[in-house]
Amino acid sequence: MTTKDLVGQIFEKKSFLCVGLDTDLAKIPKHLLGDKDPIFSFNKAIIDATHQFCVAYKPNIAFYEAYGLQGWKSLERTMEYLNEKHPEMFTIADAKRGDIGNTSTRYAKAFFEALNFDSITIAPYMGRDSVEPFLEFKDKHTILLALTSNQGAFDFQTKNVGNHELYKEVLERSKTYKNAENLMYVVGATKASYLEGVRQIVPESFLLVPGVGAQGGNLQEVCKYGITKNVGLLVNSSRGILYASQGEDFAKEAANKARNIQQEMEVELGKL
Numbered sequence: 041m042t043t044k045d046l047v048g049q050i051f052e053k054k055s056f057l058c059v060g061l062d063t064d065l066a067k068i069p070k071h072l073l074g075d076k077d078p079i080f081s082f083n084k085a086i087i088d089a090t091h092q093f094c095v096a097y098k099p100n101i102a103f104y105e106a107y108g109l110q111g112w113k114s115l116e117r118t119m120e121y122l123n124e125k126h127p128e129m130f131t132i133a134d135a136k137r138g139d140i141g142n143t144s145t146r147y148a149k150a151f152f153e154a155l156n157f158d159s160i161t162i163a164p165y166m167g168r169d170s171v172e173p174f175l176e177f178k179d180k181h182t183i184l185l186a187l188t189s190n191q192g193a194f195d196f197q198t199k200n201v202g203n204h205e206l207y208k209e210v211l212e213r214s215k216t217y218k219n220a221e222n223l224m225y226v227v228g229a230t231k232a233s234y235l236e237g238v239r240q241i242v243p244e245s246f247l248l249v250p251g252v253g254a255q256g257g258n259l260q261e262v263c264k265y266g267i268t269k270n271v272g273l274l275v276n277s278s279r280g281i282l283y284a285s286q287g288e289d290f291a292k293e294a295a296n297k298a299r300n301i302q303q304e305m306e307v308e309l310g311k312l
């Protein structure tokens with residue numbers, strides 16, 4: 041998907057919500073556990089209930105890998121369902137990969153070609169030659185971890201290297217990568233006040249912003265510092281939507297949560 045198509049979807053749906061598909065068999069409603077593929081049954085119900093309120097879905101790959109081959113099959117079925125029923129959705133493989141170039145190319149093929157994701161999250165630590173193989177794919181997007189939502193972000197990401205912090209170095213340096221126009225960045229909602237500095241370095245880039253809901257990030261704060269004229273934000277919520285109810289009404293309650301966030305987003309878009 042092109043960035044232009046993504047921006048078009050955002051203005052059409054008045055939403056920049058990304059629903060995180062962090063599907064955990066210990067948390068999904070018990071009545072689904074007897075299904076042949078409970079993970080897919082749950083994802084399908086969540087997608088059917090929430091698609092009108094969001095523009096993106098983000099399966100976190102850990103939640104699928106944890107169930108071995110069956111988990112990969114559930115992920116594959118989820119992607120097939122999204123690509124067939126909702127091809128307008130921007131899909132994010134939250135996989136946090138990155139390796140020597142030769143290996144990164146195989147990761148890129150796995151997620152961009154075999155599973156047909158629009159984008160993948162990548163750890164920047166191994167540098168240019170670990171990231172550029174992902175950037176070669178046309179209309180696919182590489183989402184570099186810049187400033188993450190967790191407490192451990194302060195271990196390294198905010199430490200000074202030279203005259204600025206490491207996450208700023210990641211932003212600055214990555215702009216010189218070949219095909220850098222295919223880059224997006226992760227900045228946690230819990231670090232909303234840092235977004236002003238982020239925007240000085242990457243004023244136009246799309247940011248994937250996880251951490252609203254269960255981690256306590258605030259949507260209005262994120263918008264105050266991070267929104268651009270083309271929006272430039274995909275704000276993710278996973279547990280806050282998926283597990284709004286663990287009963288038979290789970291899909292309805294997930295839809296209510298997604299609708300509430302979409303309505304707050306509509307207010308923010310109205311300020312542009």
Ligand SMILES: O=c1ccn([C@@H]2O[C@H](COP(=O)(O)O)[C@@H](O)[C@H]2O)c(=O)[nH]1
Nearest residue numbers: 060100188189228250254255277278279
């Ligand atoms: O900095 C980061 C990067 C990724 N994540 C991922 O986003 C979701 C957040 O889930 P919630 O349930 O809405 O807290 C999850 O998949 C994380 O692995 C992040 O939280 N922070």
